[in-house]
Each structure stands twice: as C-alpha cells, then as structure tokens.
Amino acid sequence: MSRAKGKTKSQPAGTTREPAPRPLQTNTGSTDEAKRILAVLDELDTAYGNDGMPPGALSTGEPLDGLILTLLSQNTNDRNRDMAYDALRGRYPAWEDVAALTPAEIAALIRPAGLGDTKSVRMKAILEQIRSDFGGYSLSPLKDLAPDDVRRYLSNLPGIGPKTVACVMVFDLDMPAFPVDTHVARVSRRLGWVAERTSPERIQEFLESSVPPERCAGGHLNMIEHGRSVCGARRPKCGSCVVEGMCERVGVSGD
Numbered sequence: 001m002s003r004a005k006g007k008t009k010s011q012p013a014g015t016t017r018e019p020a021p022r023p024l025q026t027n028t029g030s031t032d033e034a035k036r037i038l039a040v041l042d043e044l045d046t047a048y049g050n051d052g053m054p055p056g057a058l059s060t061g062e063p064l065d066g067l068i069l070t071l072l073s074q075n076t077n078d079r080n081r082d083m084a085y086d087a088l089r090g091r092y093p094a095w096e097d098v099a100a101l102t103p104a105e106i107a108a109l110i111r112p113a114g115l116g117d118t119k120s121v122r123m124k125a126i127l128e129q130i131r132s133d134f135g136g137y138s139l140s141p142l143k144d145l146a147p148d149d150v151r152r153y154l155s156n157l158p159g160i161g162p163k164t165v166a167c168v169m170v171f172d173l174d175m176p177a178f179p180v181d182t183h184v185a186r187v188s189r190r191l192g193w194v195a196e197r198t199s200p201e202r203i204q205e206f207l208e209s210s211v212p213p214e215r216c217a218g219g220h221l222n223m224i225e226h227g228r229s230v231c232g233a234r235r236p237k238c239g240s241c242v243v244e245g246m247c248e249r250v251g252v253s254g255d
C-alpha cells in the first residue's frame with residue numbers, strides 16, 4: 001500500500017506484545033543510531049528524490065478521497081487500485097451518491113481492486129460513520145484537530161488499520177506519520193533498524209518516533225521505491241545498492 005506518485009489530485013496487535021525495537025533517541029539526531037537512519041534516508045533521497053515533494057502533492061485536498069483510495073489499495077497494486085477508484089468516482093463523483101449505492105453495486109464498480117465484497121461493505125460503513133459524525137461526506141474537519149485526535153478518530157473507523165491511518169495523515173493532512181507497507185518493513189529489517197520479526201505496526205511506531213516529521217512522506221516513498229527496484233524480497237541487488245555500506249544484511253539472498 002502506498003500513495004503512488006501517479007495518483008495526484010486526481011492502509012490490534014495480537015494479545016502478545018512483541019519486545020519493543022531497540023530504543024532510539026528520537027527526533028534529535030543526537031545518537032549514532034539516529035544519525036545512521038537519517039544518513040540512509042539521505043542516500044535514498046539522493047537516489048529517488050521524493051523528499052522535495054510539496055505537502056499535499058498526492059492528495060485531492062479532501063481527506064475522504066485519500067481514505068477511500070487507501071482502502072481500495074489494500075491487498076492490490078497501485079494500477080488496480082486506481083482503476084477501481086476511477087471507475088467509482090467517474091460514475092459517482094459525489095460521495096453522497098456512493099453512499100446511496102448497495103454494497104453489491106459498489107463491489108461491481110471496484111472489482112479491479114479485488115476483495116470487492118469486503119471493501120464495499122467497509123466503504124459504506126465508513127461513509128455512514130462520517131456522515132453521522134460530521135453531518136456530511138467530508139473529512140476536512142480533521143484538519144483542525146491535533147494529530148493524536150486524528151489518529152484516534154481514523155483508527156476507530158470500520159476496517160481501518162494503522163497503515164491506512166498513517167497514509168491519510170501524512171499525505172492528505174500533512175501530519176507526521178510513517179506508513180509501513182511490505183517494502184518499508186523489509187528494508188527496515190534488512191538495514192537492521194528493527195529485529196527480523198518485528199511487526200509492521202511496531203516498525204511504524206519505531207519510524208514515527210525516529211524520523212523527523214518533515215522526512216516522513218518522502219522517506220516512506222523513497223523506501224518503497226528502494227524496496228521495489230533494488231531491495232526486493234527475492235534476490236536483492238546489494239551490489240548496486242546506495243546504502244550497502246550501512247546495511248546489516250548486505251549480501252542476503254532473499255527472504
């Protein structure tokens with residue numbers, strides 16, 4: 001799950017808590033480990049260049065659009081997500097019209113994204129909840145809330161997990177959050193920032209406490225590009241990796 005570059009203006013832990021990732025002096029850059037993380041992010045930005053992206057560049061300006069787009073991105077790729085979103089919004093540009101559809105009607109439109117039956121039911125429930133809470137189909141009121149309150153609200157919407165919450169916060173609300181998809185998780189583990197079995201949720205907590213707010217959006221996008229193009233799950237290209245010298249698992253053959 002990501003907010004891919006192409007989509008402009010147009011993602012409970014178990015009962016057993018994992019050990020926390022190694023503590024890191026956060027947001028200050030004052031420890032060697034914090035400096036090491038920032039050094040990696042610097043190199044990745046030199047390679048992929050997403051840090052300079054203006055705030056809101058991947059948003060329509062309406063956080064509800066971003067929330068639904070991210071909901072559609074669950075368990076599919078960016079292309080299929082976009083096909084589903086465009087089919088839905090192309091036919092029903094107003095969210096109130098989407099809310100009036102049956103789950104089956106929504107599922108038919110968003111079929112390219114997969115899991116239509118599940119996503120359509122969640123979408124309707126989310127729209128109903130938002131109308132009930134805000135009197136209309138907009139999440140713009142969240143722009144006036146504190147980040148912790150925004151995170152709490154979004155986390156309580158039906159079927160919305162920490163990754164989706166973070167996507168909406170960082171891309172649509174310009175609030176500090178670091179979404180962790182499969183690429184960000186893999187690269188974080190291989191670099192040795194967290195232990196091998198650390199869950200995406202714990203990695204997200206770690207990154208959000210380690211990376212300065214202004215580096216979150218670009219850092220997330222750069223890590224995804226790196227995971228896709230160089231540090232793939234199978235046969236990572238360590239020999240051509242820009243952070244080879246800062247990686248604990250350089251030379252790994254794959255997951």
Ligand code: SF4
Binds near residue numbers: 190191238244251
């Ligand atoms: S050195 Fe290899 S394992 Fe480490 S980040 Fe680069 S590609 Fe991934």
